[in-house]
Structure formats: C-alpha cells, structure tokens
Amino acid sequence: MNAALVVVVVVGLGFGVLWRRHRYPGGWAFAFSFRYESDREALANARYKARAASRRAAEAESAAQAELTSAQAAYERRLRQMEQQVARLRNPGSGARLDGLGELALFQHILIVSSGPATRSIELAGLDARFDTGRTNHSIYLTDATGRVHRAKYPHLPPAPDDQQRFDEEAVRDFTVAIQNAVANENSFRARVPHQLAQAEQQLEEARIDTRIQQAARTKLAQVRQRNRQDPHRKVADSELEEALQDWKTLTGHLPPK
Template sequence: MEAVRLGGVVMAVAGIWVLWRRHRYPGGWAFAFSFRHEVHREALANARNKARDAARRAAQAESAGQAQLAAARNDYERRLAQLEQKIARLRNPGIGMRLGGLGELVLFKHTLTVTSATGARSIALAGLDVRFDTGQKNHSIYLTEATGHVHRAKYPHLHTGLDDQPRFDEDAVRDFAVTIQNAVAAENSARACIPRQLKEAEKELEDARADTRAQQAARERLTQIQQRNRQDPHRKTADAELEEARQVWATLTGSIPPK
C-alpha cells in the first residue's frame, strides 16, 4: 500500500513537471522535450534567467529604499507620540507611584488617598498643608487642602481593652506625617516647573512636526532608485535579449513562450 501511494505521488509530481515544461516551452512535445531543440531551450532559459536576475536586483534595491522611507516615517510618528505623551503627563500626571501608607491614608507621588467608612477619595498633594498632633486617645494628621477643606486622620494609641482596633506608635505616625510633608514639598517644586516644561515640550512637539527632513531624504533616495532602475542599461539589455529569445522561439515553433 505504501509503495502504491509513493508511486501515485511520483506520478503526480511528474505530471505537474510535464505540464510546467509544456507551458514554459510551448509548440509541441518535441520542442519541450527533444534533445534536438535543447540548444533553443537553453537560449530561452538563459535569457529568462538574465532578465529575472536584473529584475530581482532592481526590486531588492527598491525594497531597501522603501524600507528606509518606512523607517523614517516610523521614527517621525514615534517621536511625535513620545512628545504628545510627555505633554499629557505634564498636564495630568495621575496619582503616581505608591510611596507608603498608614491607617486610612495611602500616599502616592502626586496624591493622597483617604479611605473611610463612606468610601475612598483622593487629595492632591499640591498646596496641601500637613500637621501632626497628638491627644489622649489618638494621634492625628490634619490635612488642609488648597481649597481650605480639612481632613483629620485618626491613629488610636490608648489601649482601652474595649475594642480590637490597631494601635499606632507616635513615632510611626510622626514619621508618616513627615513623609507626606516631604512628598508635598517635592510636588510643589515639581508643579512650579510644569509651566516652563510644558512650554518647552509644546515647542519641541511643534518643531518635531515640522521636521520631515529624514522622510524627505529617504523619499528622494527612493525616487533616485526607481529612476535608476527604469534607466538601467543592463536591465534594458536583459529585457531586450529575452524578447529576442521569445521571438526566435515563436518563429521556430509558432507559439510565443511566457516570460
């Protein structure tokens, strides 16, 4: 059974090869297979190979030029995207990375998240006033927003034995308040620089949009390659020799062969 299948495959391949050869060398079985016409077939094949090689070299050169133009376009678009993202971050930096947390407060680079029984909300660090205080039952961190709104975060320290709430060491609360104050100072300093940075980034984006020199240079190179390919004497000679070989074959067989 295996031998039968193998024989069928061989016959199919042979049949395809015969059809291909008849197509490439039309005019009859003798012209396609006879040793008497081998010289004519070789002449046609050589002309085809020469023309195909010239066309391949031209296509490779043009493909390289197109790749350079595409790379220049991608670099241009990537640069614009980077600057647009930079401007977006300057205008809206988000919450930033997490810097720490204690009790109901979680500190991020640009905001402070407050979690209470009614839910969670974010307080912008810019312009925030932070003050530590301690009392008989609780340590407190007072947060006064730029709007004047005040929030008090409570950290119980007195053990009454009546509840299972966590207790907070005074130094830990003080240290966290200092951490918030330092983050606020860094945010205020960064915010003071944003107008200048934003102006610079917008100018940089404007200049980047106008700078299409790399694309223009790549486009000119591609045009030169295309013109050179159209005017290439070697390719013209190869194409002419192929046409001549096809005409010779047509005169010999009465059938024009494909290129």
C-alpha cells in the same frame, strides 16, 4: 518502494512534465528533444537574466521603501513620546504610589482618602501635613491649598472587642514626614512645570515641522524608482527576453510565457 511513495513520485513527474510543456510550448519534441536543447537554453538564459535584473530592481526599491517606512515610524514614535511628555506635564495624574497608612494612600502627586466605601483625592501641591496625638487617637491634620482641613485618625489604645486596628505613634509620625517630603517634592515639581511645559511644547512643535529625514528617504525612493526605469542593463535583459520569446514562436508557432 511502497504504493504511496510511487503515487507521490508519479504525481511529481507528471507536474514536472506539465510545467516543462508549459514553459516550452509547441509539442513534445520542442520541450524534451536534445535537438532543441540549445533553443531551450537560449530561452532559459534570457529568462534568468530578465528575472535577475527585475529582482535587483525590486530589492533596491524595497530597501528604499523600508528606509522611508522606518523614517516615518520613527517620526511618529518621537511625536507620540513628546506628546505624552506634554500631557504628563499638563496633567501628571496621581503618579506612583509611595506609601500608605490607615485611610490615607500617598502617591507622587496626590493623597487618596478612603473613608468607608467612598474615596477622594487631595492634591499635594500647597498641602500642609501636621501630626498630633490625643488620649485615644494619633491624628494627621491635612490642610489643602484652599484651606479645607481633613483629619486622619489612628487609634492607639489597647485592642478593643471590635478588633479595631491600632497604630504605633512612631509609624504615624514617620508617615507624616513621608507626606511632608512628598509635598516638598511636589511643590518643587510644580514650580518647574511652567518652564518645562513651555520647553516641551516648543520642542514638540519643532519636531512636527522637522521632516528632513522622511523627505530624504522619500527623495531616495523616487531616485531608485527612476533609476530602475532607466536602468540600461534591465532594458537590455528585457529586450533579449522578448527576442528569445519571438525566436521560440518563430521556431514552434507558439509564444512561451516569460
């Protein structure tokens, strides 16, 4: 056995002796002598029963508290999801990107126009998209719900020295169709929004009021706490421990810790 291991063993034994003297105060004989072994066992058994009863009570209360915490988290999560749904219906934003060609990027609810460093958005609702072709450019004419028109140009002549991008007519036509289909979907979505929004707002209000699951969990927790306070087995175990502590004090003149 090397020196380090000897030190560890000695230190461990030292702590064990100190712990035993602390748990069974009054002197070496009361802590270690076989003469008082039955007295130590009586105190140890009383401690074990009291701790077991206390642990059962704590576990029951912890389980009830966890149930309440879970119910509250589920309530908050449900409200958050419904609030997000209401917010999406009120302001759907741009939505997912669907396609893009040249200066136009098509999203679920808007078109983004990038002209040099500047960008702007055009809402799809009520938008009219029309393809046209000319001598040098294919064009997509976009007329928004206010009547304002934007022309997106797609050059189609053979490459020039400036290496400007050229666009195939079929690609521009297909992109125009994609815009038209997205507009149709958006118009349909917008037509459904008022009913869906009213329904979502009503469901959100009902969800805010409905706290039955939380209240049931809160009532259960209160019942568990009340039952723990009135538990006859725990009271008997605590009483027996107090009696064992006093017996030890009578025997040794020292009151041991619980």
